Amino acid sequence: MDQVLEARNALWKSVDGLPDELLRRQDCNGWSILDVLEHLFLVEQVALRVIKDALSKPPFTEQIRVNPLEPVLDRADKLDAPDPIYPKGLFKNLDEARNQLDQSRELLLSFISSVDVDVLRIHGAPHPRYGLLSAEQWAQFVGVHERRHIIQIEEMKHV
Numbered sequence: 301m302d303q304v305l306e307a308r309n310a311l312w313k314s315v316d317g318l319p320d321e322l323l324r325r326q327d328c329n330g331w332s333i334l335d336v337l338e339h340l341f342l343v344e345q346v347a348l349r350v351i352k353d354a355l356s357k358p359p360f361t362e363q364i365r366v367n368p369l370e371p372v373l374d375r376a377d378k379l380d381a382p383d384p385i386y387p388k389g390l391f392k393n394l395d396e397a398r399n400q401l402d403q404s405r406e407l408l409l410s411f412i413s414s415v416d417v418d419v420l421r422i423h424g425a426p427h428p429r430y431g432l433l434s435a436e437q438w439a440q441f442v443g444v445h446e447r448r449h450i451i452q453i454e455e456m457k458h459v
Contacts, residue, residue, distance in 0.1 A: 304443035
């Protein structure tokens with residue numbers, strides 16, 4: 301789960317010290333940096349629910365094939381966020397976003413660390429875009445997805 305921690309550290313490095321005006325400025329798609337942070341928060345919450353749900357069901361008879369997550373980083377592959385993970389203006393400032401994201405990350409990491417990795421590898425659930433992911437890969441997805449949006453934030457800072 302080092303990737304997940306590293307992604308969050310990179311996220312804070314990317315947004316720390318940004319003025320409120322820049323955090324709220326919308327890009328050509330109508331998203332602000334605060335919207336991106338809210339989206340990351342919502343995705344992390346959904347991922348944790350999916351992981352918990354997958355672990356509550358019978359395991360697969362063998363380890364789930366590892367699907368590469370690198371395509372998540374391809375920003376040329378534009379995806380529309382579905383309603384449950386579409387930002388709705390939850391965060392008014394960076395402090396609110398940081399508090400919620402830090403709490404969410406702590407819940408994810410705490411839960412994941414409480415489960416044996418072999419168990420995470422034999423339980424899974426489908427991702428709407430990337431197919432069947434093990435519970436372990438769902439947790440890894442959170443970090444990779446966050447890195448995708450760090451790239452977006454860097455683009456937004458220079459527009």
